[in-house]
Amino acid sequence: MIRANQKALLAGVLFCKSCNRPMIPTYTAKLGRRFRYYVCQKARQNGWHTCPTKSVLAALIEDSVVAQLRGALSSEEIRQQFQISETAWQVFEQGEPSELVRAVVEHIAYDGITGAVTLTLAREEGTNDED
Numbered sequence: 001m002i003r004a005n006q007k008a009l010l011a012g013v014l015f016c017k018s019c020n021r022p023m024i025p026t027y028t029a030k031l032g033r034r035f036r037y038y039v040c041q042k043a044r045q046n047g048w049h050t051c052p053t054k055s056v057l058a059a060l061i062e063d064s065v066v067a068q069l070r071g072a073l074s075s076e077e078i079r080q081q082f083q084i085s086e087t088a089w090q091v092f093e094q095g096e097p098s099e100l101v102r103a104v105v106e107h108i109a110y111d112g113i114t115g116a117v118t119l120t121l122a123r124e125e126g127t128n129d130e131d
Helices: 041-046 058-072 076-081 086-093 098-104
Strands: 014-016 023-030 033-040 055-057 105-110 117-121
Touching (some): 014 023, 023 041, 033 041, 055 058, 058 086, 058 098, 058 105, 058 117, 086 098
Parallel strands (some): 014 105
Antiparallel strands (some): 023 033, 105 117
């Protein structure tokens, strides 16, 4: 089993709204402290001037995503639609969001100009368009 990096909660689902390119987790270390952030792939590959978003502090965007999920999944009825067990919800509420984020979030768009964070949740299990 491959273990996901717990420090990069949004790896693979976070995209720059300006470029529609992935935002890649990275960090810098200064004075013995590690500062985590996500950087737009386009800005990283082609230079900072190519993207208005550039980067965002990991804690800032991760906290925003967790807060939005907490609100979106606050009702038991909605959690049942997404087939989220009570145990998984409790783990999320206790500060371990990685499994729930991976199970529920399909796409996150970050707008570096406005600071807006937009979540697209995976479709609920059991629904289909073939009716």
